[in-house]
Amino acid sequence: MNTLLAVRELQVHLADRTLVDGASLTVGTAESVGLVGESGSGKSLSIKAAMRLLPRGLKASGEIVFDGENVLSMARKELARYRASDVALIHQDPRAHINPSRTIGQFVTEGVVDTGQMPAAEAWDAACALMRDVGIGDAERRMHQYPHQLSGGLLQRVMIVAALLPGPRLIFADEPTTALDVTVQSEVMAILLEQIRERDRSLLFVTHDLDLAAAVTDRLAVMYAGTIVETGRSEDLCARPLHPYTAGLLRSRPSATRVRRLQAIPGRPVPAYEAGPGCPFSARCAFAEDRCQTERPPRRELEGREVACHRAEELAGSLRERVS
Numbered sequence: 001m002n003t004l005l006a007v008r009e010l011q012v013h014l015a016d017r018t019l020v021d022g023a024s025l026t027v028g029t030a031e032s033v034g035l036v037g038e039s040g041s042g043k044s045l046s047i048k049a050a051m052r053l054l055p056r057g058l059k060a061s062g063e064i065v066f067d068g069e070n071v072l073s074m075a076r077k078e079l080a081r082y083r084a085s086d087v088a089l090i091h092q093d094p095r096a097h098i099n100p101s102r103t104i105g106q107f108v109t110e111g112v113v114d115t116g117q118m119p120a121a122e123a124w125d126a127a128c129a130l131m132r133d134v135g136i137g138d139a140e141r142r143m144h145q146y147p148h149q150l151s152g153g154l155l156q157r158v159m160i161v162a163a164l165l166p167g168p169r170l171i172f173a174d175e176p177t178t179a180l181d182v183t184v185q186s187e188v189m190a191i192l193l194e195q196i197r198e199r200d201r202s203l204l205f206v207t208h209d210l211d212l213a214a215a216v217t218d219r220l221a222v223m224y225a226g227t228i229v230e231t232g233r234s235e236d237l238c239a240r241p242l243h244p245y246t247a248g249l250l251r252s253r254p255s256a257t258r259v260r261r262l263q264a265i266p267g268r269p270v271p272a273y274e275a276g277p278g279c280p281f282s283a284r285c286a287f288a289e290d291r292c293q294t295e296r297p298p299r300r301e302l303e304g305r306e307v308a309c310h311r312a313e314e315l316a317g318s319l320r321e322r323v324s
Contacts, residue, residue: 001028004170004202005050008063012045012054012226019058020045021226021272021280024299027170032196032203034213034234036249037223038269043206046223047172050204051087052079066170084115088163090192092175094155098147105143108162117166130161134191153184160192170202177212189216210249214238222246225280226272232305240320242307244285247319279310287315 005027012020020042027033035043049060052071064071066086074082091097098107109123118126124143131139134157147155156176163171173192177185193216196203207213213220214234221231222245230243241247248265267284279285282292292310299308309315 001031004029004067006065007050010046010049010062012049013059014057017273019226019272023226023228025221025228025231027202027204030200030202032217034217034220035204035206035223036210036213036220038208040269040271041223042226042272043223044174047174047204047206051083051089085166086168087170088168090159090163090173090176092178094159100147104145104158108165112166127161127165130164134160152180153188156180156188164195173203173205175207211253225270225275230307242302242305242312242316243309244287245281287311
């Protein structure tokens with residue numbers, strides 16, 4: 001599989017604080033990758049860095065390479081083309097990202113029309129067709145409506161239409177179902193995945209819901225304190241975690257097949273700027289030893305995956321038993 005997006009040793013800083021600390025991951029052509037972790041781990045900042053959309057005052061370093069081009073060194077014209085046609089972003093709260101004074105049709109089509117990708121009439125027809133594809137009935141009428149006239153589920157489908165219309169090769173989905181109830185979440189994710197697979201697009205899906213990510217992605221990357229601690233095929237990672245943090249996330253989820261007491265990860269999530277010189281998870285890890293406090297574990301290959309844990313080999317069996 002060809003690599004479409006490669007993030008290598010990404011650092012994001014705010015003044016003297018490190019918010020993302022050496023994160024590395026890849027997304028292949030027509031591949032879906034889930035980026036999971038607790039709130040504050042740096043997931044959303046990582047995808048904003050990948051689009052060069054970081055808030056003012058934040059600086060990114062490292063490498064972000066899209067199809068051979070370094071995003072961090074793109075000139076303004078190249079960056080505009082990259083954002084307009086190569087990548088798209090689906091936000092978690094559609095009402096916060098749709099202008100309430102403009103119609104749905106204006107919101108969906110203005111990007112491709114203003115950048116010259118489609119004439120207005122063609123963009124309108126293409127948007128209506130996409131709206132029907134994602135399950136929005138009476139598309140022509142909906143295009144003339146305003147955001148307040150649509151439910152949250154319909155608005156999130158509109159966001160999917162806006163993301164797909166330019167034909168991007170990679171879609172960033174930043175917790176796109178968080179603001180929806182559970183039944184609508186399932187519908188929206190099913191629609192998004194169907195549309196992406198039909199069009200052979202790539203997806204980087206950001207979420208704190210490990211079960212959901214495992215169900216809809218090919219690979220998972222687990223993020224803690226601004227760095228990636230484990231990556232691998234979704235089914236392998238859930239069946240046999242190699243990092244204690246991954247095992248902790250799996251153990252703290254409710255089971256669909258049996259009743260059991262949830263086991264929360266002790267302590268609180270640590271932001272990257274509070275992490276010490278050792279493993280950032282060591283203060284919450286039941287398996288930590290002296291070197292975990294002082295020596296940062298390198299990412300290394302194990303069982304066809306990448307993991308950053310000093311004791312990964314010896315703990316693999318114990319971690320599997322804990323989540324089974």
